[in-house]
Amino acid sequence: MALGKDYATQECSIARALEIIGERWTLLVVRDALYGVRRYNDFLVHLGIPRAVLAARLQTLTAEGILEKRRYQDSPPRDEYVITERGIALWPTLRSLGRWGREQFAEEKLRIFRHADCGTELGSYGECPVCGTVVPVADVIMEPGPGLSRDPADPVSRAMLAPKRLLEPIETGQV
Numbered sequence: 001m002a003l004g005k006d007y008a009t010q011e012c013s014i015a016r017a018l019e020i021i022g023e024r025w026t027l028l029v030v031r032d033a034l035y036g037v038r039r040y041n042d043f044l045v046h047l048g049i050p051r052a053v054l055a056a057r058l059q060t061l062t063a064e065g066i067l068e069k070r071r072y073q074d075s076p077p078r079d080e081y082v083i084t085e086r087g088i089a090l091w092p093t094l095r096s097l098g099r100w101g102r103e104q105f106a107e108e109k110l111r112i113f114r115h116a117d118c119g120t121e122l123g124s125y126g127e128c129p130v131c132g133t134v135v136p137v138a139d140v141i142m143e144p145g146p147g148l149s150r151d152p153a154d155p156v157s158r159a160m161l162a163p164k165r166l167l168e169p170i171e172t173g174q175v
């Protein structure tokens with residue numbers, strides 16, 4: 001019997017969320033979308049996953065209102081996937097998950113997130129310790145941390161070596 005992806009016996013909001021984001025790769029697609037990845041080929045080269053898996057994850061995330069498909073070119077027709085408010089609301093979850101991974105497995109910081117207005121590094125919950133506010137995702141600057149490779153193989157990772165605002169589209173020149 002195939003393993004179902006729902007948790008029908010669980011009366012639980014975590015289980016409800018996991019029905020959407022609990023599949024392998026899904027949260028990494030959301031992470032990339034928050035970082036500003038929008039185009040199919042950019043997701044493909046950055047994640048290094050099979051096309052069929054990526055297509056399935058994009059379809060689920062679009063159907064669930066976490067990504068929105070937008071036509072950016074008519075001939076040939078090309079769509080990009082833009083994160084919605086529902087998707088942006090996953091940022092604190094991803095941030096906590098990243099912090100947990102780093103602390104539990106003693107990794108060096110791979111990325112640093114700062115408040116665009118004042119340059120202060122964000123606290124554990126996405127707050128700015130200087131301004132005393134939770135920083136909106138669009139006001140977060142992402143930059144490479146000491147543990148990040150400075151010579152990545154794919155164009156998306158290379159584009160993300162420069163400090164950039166979250167949500168702002170990544171420019172790789174790929175269609």
Ligand SMILES: [Zn+2]
Pocket residue numbers: 115117118119120128129130131132
């Ligand atoms: Zn600040």
